[in-house]
Amino acid sequence: TPNSYSTPDSLWNHCLEHDAMMKSLLKAIGGNSCFREDDVANVCGLLASMCEFGLSPKVVEYNLVSKLEDCARRFPHTCSMPAFMGILGLLDQLETGPPGDMNILKARFFSENHDLFVMDMLSNNDVISNSFLVELIYRSLVNMLKVCPPLYLSNLWSSDFVSCFVTSFVRDVASFPKTANILMNTAQNFLFSIELKAPIEIFRDLGFHAAVTNVLTGPISQDLLAETVDLLYCILNKYHKYLADLRPLLDCKMLDAVIQKALAFSDKEWESKCGSTICNIMLRMTGNIEMNKELFKRQYMDKFLEMLGNNLSPVTQHSIINCIGNIALSGYEAKQVLMDRMIHHMMLDTLGSGEPYIIEASCRLLHILASVEPFLYDFLEAGCAGLIVGLLEDYRNNPNVCCSALGLLAAIVMKAVCHNYTSLEQILEIVIEILKIANNGRLIGYATLVSLILGDLDAGIVKLREMGVHRPLAVAIRNSIYTIQSPNLEKWASKLMEELSLYAVGVSPAVFQHGFVQSPKMHEWDWQPTLTCPRFQPQFPVSAKLDEVALKELSHLGINLSEPIFRVGRVYGRTHGTCRNCDAEAVSEELVIRPHGLTTHQYQSLIDNGWYRRGGVKMFRLRQNHRVQCCDWETRVSVEQFDYKLSKHYSKVVRRMPMARLTVESLPTHFSQDAFLLYNEYNFKKHDKTAKSKQSYIEHAVDSVISNQTVNGIQYGTYHQLYRLDGKLVAVGLIDIVPKGIVSAYMWYSLDKEVSKYSLGVYSALKEIEMVRELSKKNPEMKYYYLQGWNDSNKKLAYKANYPPEEFYCACITPEWLPSLEAVKEAKEKYLQQHTQDQNGHPSSTPIAEETTDKDKKVSTDVPCIALEKDRAKYQQLTGHKPDVSKIVVCLNYTTYMRLGEMFSKYSVDQSQKEIMERRFEELLVAIGPELQSQLVIDLKICPFNEQFYSF
Helix, strand or coil: CHHHCCCHHHHHHHHHCCHHHHHHHHHHCCCCCCCCHHHHHHHHHHHHHHHHHCCHHHHHHCCHHHHHHHHHHHCHHHHHHHHHHHHHHHHHHHHHCCHHHHHHHHHHHHCCCHHHHHHHHHHCCCCCCCHHHHHHHHHHHHHHHHHCCHHHHHHHCCHHHHHHHHHHHHHHHHHCHHHHHHHHHHHHHHHHHCCCHHHHHHHHHCCHHHHHHHHHHCCCCHHHHHHHHHHHHHHHHHHHHHHCCCHHHHHCCHHHHHHHHHCCCCCHHHHHHHHHHHHHHHHHHCCCHHHHHHHHHCCHHHHHHHHCCCCCCHHHHHHHHHHHHHHHCCCHHHHHHHHHCCHHHHHHHHCCCCCHHHHHHHHHHHHHHCCCHHHHHHHHHCCHHHHHHHHHHHCCCCHHHHHHHHHHHHHHHHHHHHCCCCCHHHHHHHHHHHHHHCCCHHHHHHHHHHHHHHHCCCCHHHHHHHCCCHHHHHHHHHHHHHHCCCCCHHHHHHHHHHHHHHHHCCCCCHHHHCCHHHCCCCCCCCCCCHHHCCCCCCCCCCCCCCCHHHHHHHHHCCCCCCCCCEEEEEEEEEECCCCCCCCCCCCEEEEEEEEECECHHHHHHHHHCCCECCCCCCEEEEEEECCHHHCCEEEEEEHHHCCHHHCHHHHHHHHHCCCCCEEEEEEECCCCHHHHHHHHHHHHHHHCCCCCCHHHHHHHHCCCCECCEEECCEEEEEEEEEEEECCEEEEEEEEEEECCEEEEEEEEECCCHHHHCCCHHHHHHHHHHHHHHHHCCCCCCCCEEEEEEECCCCCCCHHHHCCCCEEEECCCCCCCCECCHHHHHHHHHHHHHHHCECCCCCECCCCHHHCCCCHHHCCCCCCCEEHHHHHHHHHHHHHCCCCCHHHCEEEECCCEEEEHHHHHHHCCCCHHHHHHHHHHHHHHHHHHCHHHHCCEEEEEEEECCCCEEEEC
16 A cells, blocks of 8 residues: 555555566556456556656666557557656656666667657557647657667657658647647757758758747747747758758748747847847848848848837847848848938937947948948948947947947048048047957957058058057957957958958059948958858959959069969968877978969979879978988879789779679769768768868868869869769769879778778779779870878878889979889988988998998988978079079069069068078979979068068
């Protein structure tokens, strides 16, 4: 009797420990039991209580949940409820129990496929008959998501389970309105847990978003409103992340429903419950340029403007104004509509509202409108530049307001100062005071920009120096890299140095005529919230087409305009902390350049001179290494003489490949979600590297230094080789097709056992070698397959010498390609003999393989290798003279072209800096060779912070 026990726990634990009784109960509900349905249901109720209150190890030992599920399948109308109560009870215990004890029980529970039972019950329309049972089922799913080990989550993400859930949700949310809260909460938890594209596609295809939106359009309580908008925001984020398409949400009028609820925010309690989420939904929906164009076509600009007339809180108005600004970024027409509606006058009025949120958003919208020429004149005629300076004084401790105000000021300050609406001294004093206390990268950027603009006026540079602004600017920017926690900060700082410094040397007036407002780049950095920021597109790409003035200057400097220009955007060396071939803390450097718009012939010339590409838009070349043995050798296979049939291993790889199941496709490099996921999986499993962002992946595996082009039927350029087994992507090869063959830049593939047995890395190399052989029929010069860096002491690179016959090149050791491994060994020995001496001062004749420890003739193989001396000798041999760096053509700040020697003279470059630049550029000249030198243009920056030159 229950009264004889102090607690329910003790009662049910006593039952669980009574083996004879438990066997009788389980027998009573078994498939062969003669018990009636009602009696079975009663026993199930007892067992469900044991699941809730009894010791969980005993519950799992007796497998009570599975027994209850079996009964529910036999008698769904009477036993379903006890079954789900048992599931809920056990899951509660698994969630709250000691972690160590519970982990084993969780693994056992989820290995028993209870998700299939949930799916069976959800899909059984006869069972779903009352709201209490519906609530139990969805609560059970929520608890399963809470305690499910990551290993078993994939069961819940299967297409069958997701389809069942979405179909049931659409049915139940309409049929059982009283349970809508728990349905929304369950759906949000389920959707939030999913990290794959395929399940999200099912949500979209089955109209999940439309069903949720329908709930929002009807009568709704405050609690249900909060749950619904949270779910909509989750849907929006998942669609954006995995589908990159928000049009389904637009088509189902989701944004209209959200706007209608926002208009009800006169009830402050409603706003406190879900105001921030609704604002985030509106901002995310307007956070993409292409989406904003569609929103503008569908007249959502008008709907947001109507919202401004309501009595909404400052936070909500801030979001609405930002949404209007986002749509305005879609194009000039949208901005003109706002001007016609006199929105700029409304925004100017709000600047005196005293509400920081509204002032910040209003400044931003005015900044966006500032590219419309009439606005600038209206603004200046009204004397509003002084108003902005006043805001900076009043809100100097509010970085968000200061940031927006400075951005707007940057757009109009040039004309404002010229028209004497405010004074140079007043603006600079305020800006410098803000810089002294600034701890926000965006704020520092705008303050710097305003200072630079002012510094270009007649007396500006003198004034900046007198006020000591150069040093604060430089220190603030450099310090911000280390003190501000922002994922974009390093990129931001480099962009600031590269782009905002444009105003130091004769910038073309056209820059100001065609939207000077773009220089502050409203849509580039971290506007709060970040949902409002489309991806930044540079306004001054180095690879832009040259205007007539530039062409005349280049022609005057002797550049042959009938030939492609070899333009280098950055020149810098990189030192590795450790040698990757021996892990020693020693010097290991590469020369690195970032060329722009290479032709395939220019790329081929670089390859011939020992340059290589690892992916991305940079080219590398060995500069120096701390010893001979650790120098990498560029490697290329002589395709004409290579025959894989001479190797048993290669023949086996080809025979074992299931050709009927394999497809190979060659496409220009592009972003693909499947390739991206495979890339991160490969680097994690193979190299223990953390997952890269989408942008990092694009920069490495999609972007290239060359453009694709077709010549005589051959498609030159950068391509993805896509290998699929049974339609599934299992490998991707990143290759460059060049005039003399194919370069293997990178390769990633599946490491699953089922796929690994086919040796895709080896097979892809054999396949690409065969491609070269086929292409050589159209172009006889195509006879090499470039495997790039090889080193026999590095296990990760040693395989590259396994495709004989091969040729090898090392800029530090030899000026020519060597025909065999034997020639490589001889070259190393010769280099050591030339650069190693014994204790008597005589050249050593000790070969590499016979290093001696004789005290009288001790020879070390740790001889450093430097490419410069070999390159100089080769250059003089080819040209008959030393390289003359003074004749290099440079482009200063994207605008002015001149010879390097002329620049040294014109800008009075100090001797130490001049020597550094001469050494660096001499090294570049001899490394690229005479063929490219005649068309070389190097971009340089004059940095106004300390008047130094930077190759960027």
